[in-house]
Amino acid sequence: ETGVTQTPRHLVMGMTNKKSLKCEQHLGHNAMYWYKQSAKKPLELMFVYSLEERVENNSVPSRFSPECPNSSHLFLHLHTLQPEDSALYLCASSLAGGPDEQFFGPGTRLTVL
């Protein structure tokens, strides 16, 4: 595997389900990010981990819970989501300290019924 991978690519879940999104980077980076991309809305930065510590949480509802066990892996745990949480969730990685480009995964298309 190369670059940034995300699994699953597509996920359909009910509002009472618990699921997790996984991101893995193979680039030797030490910062990782979760973004939400909804139709007709700008990209929203959700969480930032730098050197495995969370450095940013842009007022994201608690039904989204990130986890970064090491510099190569990032998870987004989901529970009791709402239909408006349906979106493309993008993971990215970069070198901490910047300024530097971020490398993005292909995203997970999430549909909440």
Added chain:
Amino acid sequence: GDSVTQMEGPVTLSEEAFLTINCTYTATGYPSLFWYVQYPGEGLQLLLKATKADDKGSNKGFEATYRKETTSFHLEKGSVQVSDSAVYFCALVPRYNAGNMLTFGGGTRLMVKP
């Protein structure tokens, strides 16, 4: 705070037409500037970047010049192809930013017709 403003789309062009997508920014200091492209069903890919004033980033026939005096980073291509149809995002990252956090513009959809 920092911000990036892009022209609203969609931009619809015929093949081989000249493309300009405007991008202006507001930031303290001297940020690095980027253009990302998102093809249908995919994540964002870095298209080009510039790290200081008057730098020109270029890739795949696309160009953008870092203009400090006008705080702009307009994307241009001399002859677009159908395969260039995608959403283009302008972004910046401040020079001193522990989390290397990007600020994105709203994106501009480009549609190229044969």
